[in-house]
Amino acid sequence: MKILVTGAAGFIGSNFVYYLLENHQNDEIIGLDVLTYAGNLENLKNALNHKNFTFVKGDICDKEFIEDIFKKYDFDYVVNFAAESHVDRSTKDPGIFLKTNIIGTQILMDECLKYPKIRFHQVSTDEVYGDLPLDRPDLLFSEDTPLHASSPYSASKAAADLMVLAYHRTFKLNATISRCSNNYGPYQFPEKLIPLMINNALSNKKLPVYGKGINVRDWLHVYDHCSAIDLIMRNSVSGSVYNVGGNNERKNIEVVLTILKQLNKSEDLITYVTDRKGHDLRYGINADKIKNELGWSAKYNFENGIKETINWYLENKEWLENTTSGEYINYYNKMYNNR
């Protein structure tokens, strides 16, 4: 099988490339990425010399480039990870989120329509459902929960989901969608909660917890997200939507305390800062559909997964230093100084 992975140099895209190389040794993988601040070829360093992997630099919003690459390679699958993915950035500059996440998806789908054998998989998020109240742990997002996005990021992902479903219904696009909860694991850019807190704790810098730290996220190891996408794209009916999540709901403050404990750092490093605008309270996923229909289950529980993840960042300090130098410092100061 020939598989186009867009956003291949980002966090989940690079983990997905490794997942495919390990689990499908006859597949040929083309990794595409425009290399924004979040795209890092270092994430792919163990794939770049693999005989079944080719990296191509390019933009999913560049129609001619996309036409050319589809002509050059005879893809069986297109898996779209390419996106602007950080909620906080979307509250400062929504425009690029609309361009990449909606128009980029549309350009990919227009090209897929020319090759009916291609299965297009859209990597979406549980954030398209909005949030759940903190005092109703019984409520979970199902695939039928109405879309009710809160941030420019999640609204752009919801718009893309609606476009995928519209292309499926109107043009018979061969497509599937996965909506996953918060991922953690190797190669995550340190603007997101877990790697940011690990990085700050390692440098004895303050750990900026938004609001009271009581917002809840449902954490899933990135490996388990990759195995779910792989199952969905190969085994499900066109037009299907699957939730993916690990039943690992944690308050942000619990996650931060876990990190400090494993790194043997003082809780005095925690500082409570002004809350995120429009901050979603809680995400909680019902993943029964993918478990029952496709037999998916998560390999990691949060305790093992977070331990292994923290160790990965400890063993890859050079990666952490490289990703948090240069432009990252400007970003950090803009986002966190005087907050």
Ligand code: NAD
């Ligand atoms: P990321 O920001 O780490 O990676 C995104 C990648 O897309 C980067 O490598 C970037 O260079 C690339 N990219 C951006 N614009 C592009 C363009 N125009 N053309 C080509 N490449 C472009 O994000 P991530 O956390 O790996 O998320 C990947 C996907 O998974 C996103 O679609 C996101 O919405 C979704 N998702 C993420 C999570 C999570 O917890 N991180 C959970 C559920 C779903």
Ligand code: DAU
């Ligand atoms: O649910 C899936 C989504 O998870 C993905 O679609 C997004 O791409 C991904 O970024 C993630 O979104 P979140 O906004 O949940 O992740 P983030 O790591 O930014 O924040 C997690 C929680 O931690 C959130 O409640 C905000 C809080 N937080 C975050 C940062 C960066 C802090 O308290 N302090 C911080 O410095």
